[in-house]
Amino acid sequence: MGVDSGTVTVTALTHRGAVRQVNEDALVMGALTVAGGSMNAPARCLLPVQEPLVLAVADGLGGHAAGEIASEHAVHRMAESGPQLIGPDAMTTLLTHIDDEIREHSVQNEEFSGMGTTVAGLLLTEEGIYWFNVGDSRTYRIRDLRLEQLSEDDSPPTVPGEDGRPTSTNFITQSLGGSSSTPMQPHVGQDREATAEGWLMCSDGLSDLVSNEEMEQILAAAVSDEAAVRELWQAAMKVSGRDNISILLARPY
Template sequence: MGVDGRAVTVTALTHRGAVRQANEDAVVLGALTVAGADMDAPARCDLPLTGPVVIAVADGLGGHAAGEIASEHAVHRMAESNHQLNGPEDVDTLLRHIDDEIKEHALQHSEFSGMGTTVAGMLLTPDGSFWFNVGDSRTYRLEGSRMRQLSQDDSPALPPSEDGKPVTTNFITQSLGGSGSTAMTPHVGADPEPGPGAWLMCSDGLSDLVSLEEMEHILSESTGDDAAVHTLWKAAMEAGGRDNISILLLRRH
């Protein structure tokens, strides 16, 4: 706990899924990062909220080596800058710098051409809570038994499916790095509810395979955060687990 009693609890799991040979996802929890891991159970991290704390998931794009390097670079840079991120303007600037750095690395190493990563997360400060994303990884705010998406998907709108299952696409309109010719513009905003709260961040390995309604049911029925994160991961695996799966359940006390 922080000296003023304020703290952040994060329950995290990142896994390669049932099909991929490696995990190109990475996560950042304040000054801590996890990249390329294959966790078999959720891990809990308690962080004092005496200063800025950034919590985010990054989903690498562009093939195993390139995607893994891009997502790991993104979370390492966020961890390095954690205590300097005092608000949305700082997050916007950092994400633009990361975008430039990944593109420059790809220019210098032709085998990594097109490498990129999505990112979605929260910046918590003693005075506020701010969400951010680029790509189709997501951040949801938990509101009782319901979830409200804060992040904005950088993917084309698709018509609803006839069977009621989630409609997904592998195409995204922007990422950190990547092969897009247009300038990258991060989505950054203030959470509308000040004070304590709970949020879920995930890569599309979860949200593409598990419907919002099923996620809400799992969260409302679980006996604790460890059980909730594990059950969400299990639901994605049972739905095919065709992509890497990363889940962060964050509570601000």
């Protein structure tokens, strides 16, 4: 089952956070991309799903050379290829090509050795809704005001800290590009839930700092999607904002 309405609203924000000097995150919303800067406020757009549409966040690998170049390349490739992606196999093929391209670029340019990016998002079509990810950025389904994680974390499991907040690790087991010699295997699946109220995609600058329960409370209390995205960002900033923060909130229109 695809997007019955044929249209989605997307509310987006990407920000460098409170500590990092550079924003290595990037966003793609259909033909639109945002990379290489910070947004002062959430932006909202209405997108038709008359042809396949990709929504995703990409998180350049922090501490690696040119992570912002890797994430920007990933979102640009998804934007230009989106209309031709007819299903999950095509999405898998595209992610594999992006992985090869980033690796080839780092081989040809020594200063970019090891650069890579995570990615998490949705492929929306009239026939089906497909989620995908590589790394630890996340995609959630929103149903009954609860968050249900669709993406599969490519990172070791963690337990909450003494204060109940999420704990994080800087280690991920795979990415697009990066230094690992193990072949990349993207996670791709179909969201068959007909009662989804929307989807939330984010980099770990949000999910490592704000618990699912707190995110659910923010989504439930917010008076608008713009307010929800702003308050999610503020929640991460209040508990250090130590990483880049990117958020996409999408809903059937």
